[in-house]
Amino acid sequence: MTIRLLKGPGDEITFTISRDVLASIIPAPRTPSVPVTITQDNCLEVFGVKPETFLAFARANRFPNEKRGRLRVAKYDDVKAFLTQRPDLAKTKADIDAIDHESVIAATVQRMRK
Numbered sequence: 001m002t003i004r005l006l007k008g009p010g011d012e013i014t015f016t017i018s019r020d021v022l023a024s025i026i027p028a029p030r031t032p033s034v035p036v037t038i039t040q041d042n043c044l045e046v047f048g049v050k051p052e053t054f055l056a057f058a059r060a061n062r063f064p065n066e067k068r069g070r071l072r073v074a075k076y077d078d079v080k081a082f083l084t085q086r087p088d089l090a091k092t093k094a095d096i097d098a099i100d101h102e103s104v105i106a107a108t109v110q111r112m113r114k
Contacts, residue, residue, distance in 0.1 A: 038079045039071045046076070047083060048109045057082065083108050 035042060040051035040058075058065045058072040063082040065074035083105045 035076055037073050038076055039073050041071065043079075047079065047105065049083075049112060053112050054079075080105070 035046060038046060038054070040054050043049045043051060043054040055072055057063065058074060063074050063078040065072050065078075067073075
């Protein structure tokens with residue numbers, strides 16, 4: 001990779017950096033990580049569910065959770081499974097595989113916000 005720096009009018013500096021050196025200087029982009037647990041503190045940013053709504057579902061035991069101090073803690077997979085649960089759409093295993101779970105989550109969240 002060649003980089004040109006302009007210091008001023010007529011002053012130009014050009015140098016070359018190999019891709020290996022550049023890769024060691026600039027970190028690779030991070031992939032978004034999925035949290036292991038969901039609480040009322042991170043439910044909005046992870047699933048778009050208001051903390052009050054998350055707490056109501058947790059208190060109603062809609063998914064396995066436990067109380068740790070002031071937090072309700074649930075596993076990510078349990079909360080996602082609850083939000084994507086649509087028994088009216090899934091009659092067979094093939095139907096379950098065909099469901100666009102991300103769309104179902106978005107629709108569920110949209111209904112909860114009303």
